[in-house]
Amino acid sequence: MNAVINQQSLEQYMQQLGEQAKSASSILANAEPGRKNDALLAIADALITQRDAVKQANDKDLAQGKNDGLDEAMLDRLELTDERIEGMVEGLRQVSALADPIGQITDMDYRPSGIQVGKMRVPLGVIGIIYESRPNVTIDAAALCLKSGNATILRGGKEALHSNQAITECIQSGLKSVGLPEHAVQVINTTDRAAVGILLSMSDSVDVIIPRGGKGLIERVSREAKIPVIKHLDGICHVYIDDQAELTKAFDIALNSKTHRYGVCNAMETLLIAKNVAEKILPELVTAYREKGVELKGCENTRKIDADMKAATAEDWDTEYLAPVLSIRLVDDMQQAIEHINLHGSHHTDSIVTENYTRARQFLATVDSSSVMINASTRFADGFEYGLGAEIGISTDKIHARGPVGLEGLTSQKYIVFGDGHIRQ
Amino acid sequence: MNAVINQQSLEQYMQQLGEQAKSASSILANAEPGRKNDALLAIADALITQRDAVKQANDKDLAQGKNDGLDEAMLDRLELTDERIEGMVEGLRQVSALADPIGQITDMDYRPSGIQVGKMRVPLGVIGIIYESRPNVTIDAAALCLKSGNATILRGGKEALHSNQAITECIQSGLKSVGLPEHAVQVINTTDRAAVGILLSMSDSVDVIIPRGGKGLIERVSREAKIPVIKHLDGICHVYIDDQAELTKAFDIALNSKTHRYGVCNAMETLLIAKNVAEKILPELVTAYREKGVELKGCENTRKIDADMKAATAEDWDTEYLAPVLSIRLVDDMQQAIEHINLHGSHHTDSIVTENYTRARQFLATVDSSSVMINASTRFADGFEYGLGAEIGISTDKIHARGPVGLEGLTSQKYIVFGDGHIRQ
Numbered sequence: 001m002n003a004v005i006n007q008q009s010l011e012q013y014m015q016q017l018g019e020q021a022k023s024a025s026s027i028l029a030n031a032e033p034g035r036k037n038d039a040l041l042a043i044a045d046a047l048i049t050q051r052d053a054v055k056q057a058n059d060k061d062l063a064q065g066k067n068d069g070l071d072e073a074m075l076d077r078l079e080l081t082d083e084r085i086e087g088m089v090e091g092l093r094q095v096s097a098l099a100d101p102i103g104q105i106t107d108m109d110y111r112p113s114g115i116q117v118g119k120m121r122v123p124l125g126v127i128g129i130i131y132e133s134r135p136n137v138t139i140d141a142a143a144l145c146l147k148s149g150n151a152t153i154l155r156g157g158k159e160a161l162h163s164n165q166a167i168t169e170c171i172q173s174g175l176k177s178v179g180l181p182e183h184a185v186q187v188i189n190t191t192d193r194a195a196v197g198i199l200l201s202m203s204d205s206v207d208v209i210i211p212r213g214g215k216g217l218i219e220r221v222s223r224e225a226k227i228p229v230i231k232h233l234d235g236i237c238h239v240y241i242d243d244q245a246e247l248t249k250a251f252d253i254a255l256n257s258k259t260h261r262y263g264v265c266n267a268m269e270t271l272l273i274a275k276n277v278a279e280k281i282l283p284e285l286v287t288a289y290r291e292k293g294v295e296l297k298g299c300e301n302t303r304k305i306d307a308d309m310k311a312a313t314a315e316d317w318d319t320e321y322l323a324p325v326l327s328i329r330l331v332d333d334m335q336q337a338i339e340h341i342n343l344h345g346s347h348h349t350d351s352i353v354t355e356n357y358t359r360a361r362q363f364l365a366t367v368d369s370s371s372v373m374i375n376a377s378t379r380f381a382d383g384f385e386y387g388l389g390a391e392i393g394i395s396t397d398k399i400h401a402r403g404p405v406g407l408e409g410l411t412s413q414k415y416i417v418f419g420d421g422h423i424r425q
Numbered sequence: 426m427n428a429v430i431n432q433q434s435l436e437q438y439m440q441q442l443g444e445q446a447k448s449a450s451s452i453l454a455n456a457e458p459g460r461k462n463d464a465l466l467a468i469a470d471a472l473i474t475q476r477d478a479v480k481q482a483n484d485k486d487l488a489q490g491k492n493d494g495l496d497e498a499m500l501d502r503l504e505l506t507d508e509r510i511e512g513m514v515e516g517l518r519q520v521s522a523l524a525d526p527i528g529q530i531t532d533m534d535y536r537p538s539g540i541q542v543g544k545m546r547v548p549l550g551v552i553g554i555i556y557e558s559r560p561n562v563t564i565d566a567a568a569l570c571l572k573s574g575n576a577t578i579l580r581g582g583k584e585a586l587h588s589n590q591a592i593t594e595c596i597q598s599g600l601k602s603v604g605l606p607e608h609a610v611q612v613i614n615t616t617d618r619a620a621v622g623i624l625l626s627m628s629d630s631v632d633v634i635i636p637r638g639g640k641g642l643i644e645r646v647s648r649e650a651k652i653p654v655i656k657h658l659d660g661i662c663h664v665y666i667d668d669q670a671e672l673t674k675a676f677d678i679a680l681n682s683k684t685h686r687y688g689v690c691n692a693m694e695t696l697l698i699a700k701n702v703a704e705k706i707l708p709e710l711v712t713a714y715r716e717k718g719v720e721l722k723g724c725e726n727t728r729k730i731d732a733d734m735k736a737a738t739a740e741d742w743d744t745e746y747l748a749p750v751l752s753i754r755l756v757d758d759m760q761q762a763i764e765h766i767n768l769h770g771s772h773h774t775d776s777i778v779t780e781n782y783t784r785a786r787q788f789l790a791t792v793d794s795s796s797v798m799i800n801a802s803t804r805f806a807d808g809f810e811y812g813l814g815a816e817i818g819i820s821t822d823k824i825h826a827r828g829p830v831g832l833e834g835l836t837s838q839k840y841i842v843f844g845d846g847h848i849r850q
Contacts, residue, residue: 026767030790103790109812115801117811120789124823207823228653228824249846256848342451351842364545364841365455365528376540376844385849386542386840387534398549398632399653400825403840415811415828416789417776419801421674423681424810 007194014198017153018205020183021126025151028184029123033100035178036147040096043174044089047139050170051085057166058135065159077133078159088139088167091390095143098389101407102149105416115422119413123149125207127410128199129392130155130221132213135163141210142171142185144392148410151184153206155199157213158191165189200225212393230401230409232393234320235265235348237378240337240363242354243274247281249375250353254285256377257351259292263322265394266349266371266381270317272337275330279305282328294324301330317344334359338366345369347396349381370396370403432619439623442578443630445608446551450576453609454548458525460603461572465521468599469514472564475595476510482591483560490584502558503584513564513592516815520568523814526832527574530841540847544838548574550632552835553624554817555580555646557638560588566637567596567610569817573835576609578631580624582638583616590614625650637818655826655834657818659745660690660773662803665762665788667779668699672706674800675778679710681802682776684717688747690819691774691796691806695742697762700755704730707753719749726755742769759784763791770794772821774806795821795828 028036047054058080065075101121108118127150131137138154145152156164164187172182188195200209200221209229211221218231239257241250257268273282282305289296297312309328316327317340331337334352341350351373352363360374371381381404383391388406395401401409453461472479483505490500526546533543552575556562563579570577581589589612597607613620625634625646634654636646643656664682666675682693698707703726711731714721722737734753741752742765756762759777766775776798777788785799796806806829808816813831820826826834 026793029793111810111812113805113810115805115810117805120797122793125793223651226648228822246846252846252848253844260849368451368454368547368550369839371840371842372545373842374844375846376842377848379849380538380540380542380842380844380847381840385536385538385540387536397653398837402837412823412827414794415796415806417796417798417801417805419678419799419805421671421677421800422805423677423802424685424804 010190010192010194011198013190014188014195014202015205017186017188018126018202021151021153021186022205024181024183025123025125027181028146028151029102029125029149031149031180033102035180036100036149037096038178039146039175039180040092040143042177043139043143043171044092046170046174047085047089047092047167050166054085054163054166054170055080057162060162061160068159070159074133074159078135078163080135080163084136088136091140092143095147095390098147098407100147101411108418113422113424114419116418118416120416121408121411121413124410124412126151126153126205128153128155128202128206128209128227130196130199130209130211130213130217131157132217133157133159135160135167137212138164138167138187139171140390141212141392144390144407144410146184148407150410153186153188153199155188155196161191196220197224200227203227210392228400230393230395230405231397232265233396234346235267235394236269236318236320236344236346237266237349237381238270238272238337238341238345238351239268239378240272240331240334240341240350240352241274241277241281242334242352242356242359243276244356244359245277245353246355247277250281251285251288253351253353253375253377255288257379258289258294258326259324260377260379262324264379265320266378267322268326268378269319269321270327270329270340270344272329272331272340274334274337275301275332278302278330282306289326292324294326297325297327299329302328320346334363338363342366342368348394349373349378351376351378370394435615435617435619436623438615439613439620439627440630442611442613443551443627446576446578446611447630449606449608450548450550452606453571453576454527454550454574456574456605458527460605461525461574462521463603464571464600464605465517465568467602468564468568468596469517471595471599472510472514472517472592475591479510479588479591479595480505482587485587486585493584495584499558499584503560503588505560505588509561513561516565517568520572520815523572523832525572526836533843538847538849539844541843543841545841546833546836546838549835549837551576551578551630553578553580553627553631553634553652555621555624555634555636555638555642556582557642558582558584560585560592562637563589563592563612564596565815566635566817569815569832569835571609573832575835578611578613578624580613580621586614586616622649625652628652635817653825655818655820655830656822657690658821659771660692660819661694661743661745661769661771662691662774662806663695663697663762663766663770664693664776664778664803665697665756665759665766666699666702666706667759667777667781667784668701669781669784670702670778671780672702675706676710676713678776678778678800678802680713682804683714683719683751684749685802685804687749689804690745691803692747693751693803694744694746695752695754695765695769697754697756697765699759699762700726700757703727703755707731714751717749719751722750722752724754727753745771759788763788767791767793773819774798774803776801776803795819
């Protein structure tokens with residue numbers, strides 16, 4: 001694609017990808033489950049046999065990245081170690097072992113007219129996936145889309161172009177080896193930023209766009225897309241410790257939600273504590289957080305209990321730290337906690353710790369988030385933990401898929417009607 | 426709203442509607458089912474007691490419409506007869522009798538970690554509905570949104586402004602009488618076209634837009650909206666008569682799909698017939714269609730059997746007539762029929778008539794439409810016929826709701842997690 005030098009030929013190139021994807025999608029939509037699974041296993045085998053080529057391509061990207069002054073964290077995300085390649089192989093095998101969602105027929109009920117009506121699960125069609133530096137996303141995304149009968153157009157980060165091309169060769173050779181169209185998975189082979197803009201407007205051939213990456217990327221995609229987007233914005237998650245909480249559970253959940261992993265969207269960013277129990281639980285929690293190296297920021301009342309922590313500013317309540325930093329606020333009661341969560345949260349994941357039945361029920365109903373929990377760590381908000389078998393992301397949208405998106409989120413249901421010559425009276 | 430004279434005050438007015446709707450939606454989302462039903466019944470009562478005021482407002486619109494030279498069909502859609510008002514009252518009572526979808530908890534399964542994960546059905550939030558001349562849509566849309574716990578911002582046709590205002594007074598008095606916020610249902614009280622543009626960009630307060638009306642409206646909304654849209658474009662529906670069809674069923678279904686009603690989106694617009702059986706079934710069908718006054722247009726091979734019909738042009742295969750006009754094409758086999766449907770159809774509703782098990786199954790899987798039928802009239806594609814109890818439209822989208830959209834299509838599901846102090850290991 002070095003030949004792509006002007007806007008017109010880029011347009012043509014993108015249109016061609018779109019048409020090829022659309023044509024592949026109609027074959028994929030009706031591919032037998034066994035054949036899709038064979039393709040996944042063949043791609044895994046190709047990754048193993050072509051491992052050296054993939055690593056050489058990755059070395060090129062790494063060298064280029066160092067030249068371009070990428071920071072250590074970015075270089076780390078970019079690198080395909082043996083372990084990561086094995087992780088990709090393992091992921092492909094796991095997806096092949098999942099139940100196939102396509103063609104599933106449900107709810108076939110007879111109606112008074114005599115017709116029988118229900119639903120059949122079908123693929124969405126063509127999915128455009130836009131992501132940043134990690135090349136292993138290429139395999140994860142391709143595998144889930146393939147299993148759910150969708151064709152994919154992938155746009156990875158420009159830093160990973162060679163790695164993604166090498167991985168795509170494995171994918172396409174796997175597809176071909178089982179007789180599925182190689183255009184079922186295509187990578188946009190140019191680093192031209194304008195390609196993303198074109199992809200986001202290809203409503204004739206692309207059915208849905210999934211952005212995976214930082215806030216900047218997702219906001220750009222949301223703003224420009226002329227196609228439905230399944231997006232995951234930030235994760236500002238809360239734990240609320242009620243004054244009827246069992247305090248040992250509260251301690252475990254508050255600690256785990258923050259410190260199990262820091263750079264993940266389902267980590268807690270703000271801890272809310274009912275003021276009646278703050279003096280009982282806060283000192284012990286503060287000690288534990290500090291032992292783990294977590295920086296604490298508190299509201300005025302929190303700092304009356306622990307004067308050593310910084311004051312939280314208004315901005316803190318709206319911040320996704322993705323780091324060992326935690327803001328803490330004391331609230332009057334659950335009502336105030338819920339108001340805080342619905343106002344400052346990102347509708348991702350929020351948890352209450354309480355033994356009170358009525359409050360638990362009310363929290364469940366009233367908190368407007370994609371995952372609402374009782375007495376459990378926010379870290380459970382995850383496709384694998386929820387039993388989806390895999391996850392392409394966590395949607396904070398309300399339309400279509402909400403929460404962790406697995407195979408089912410990449411499908412749609414159409415109505416089917418069985419009759420025996422029935423007509424409307 | 427005559428005071429709205431400049432863009433700035435219009436912006437402010439729209440933002441105010443949005444904020445009021447958002448605030449009402451959080452109350453509605455947790456309103457008890459009984460209270461929502463009481464509101465629906467109170468609105469029905471208000472329509473009865475305020476019938477004269479509603480009709481007077483409607484008379485104003487009708488007089489204005491005549492002045493402005495609206496055609497007979499538009500004036501007819503605009504008119505609120507006693508019968509139509511009774512229809513609205515009856516509709517409200519029916520919606521109140523439906524099962525409440527909100528709060529429904531499903532699929533609570535235990536996971537190996539010990540947490541219990543499932544889903545809870547919740548409202549979408551604030552729904553913007555943009556429609557054209559029929560004022561009864563104001564009641565239908567408000568009723569479905571209210572029952573599903575959503576706040577609504579309604580934008581009716583400018584021809585119906587007075588009628589919609591009078592109806593909205595009934596709605597708001599009904600809401601107030603049961604203690605629900607009157608801003609749960611608001612009508613945009615200006616005919617300024619710019620208001621639609623603003624509504625389509627209010628992503629902070631509006632969660633989804635539903636356009637109901639002609640192709641022009643829906644295309645404008647799709648193009649401009651910065652918010653997810655549940656849309657229904659055209660209905661180019663097909664019946665395919667296979668060469669293994671039982672011909673009496675084929676005759677009934679082909680006739681009913683076209684002639685039961687003409688101006689509806691689930692009427693058949695193109696009839697496809699396997700060439701092997703065309704001579705057997707076509708002459709009888711042609712006679713029946715002509716008796717009903719249906720104008721026929723045929724492909725070359727169709728016209729070899731009946732030379733009296735006009736030749737169908739390439740454009741005919743892509744046309745939604747919404748009228749007593751039908752295009753007919755002979756095809757080699759089911760494969761060609763499916764290709765025709767997926768290429769020329771609008772992914773709305775398509776039906777095969779066949780006794781062949783394998784073909785029926787293949788047609789179901791391969792036709793990419795929101796309703797796919799075997800041996801049944803396309804006219805069954807309807808929320809009431811499918812048992813949804815009501816319908817706000819028929820979605821030809823694949824994302825979120827597909828096919829007839831009832832109460833469930835106006836909701837979302839969030840994940841809920843029950844634990845007992847569980848943390849991630």
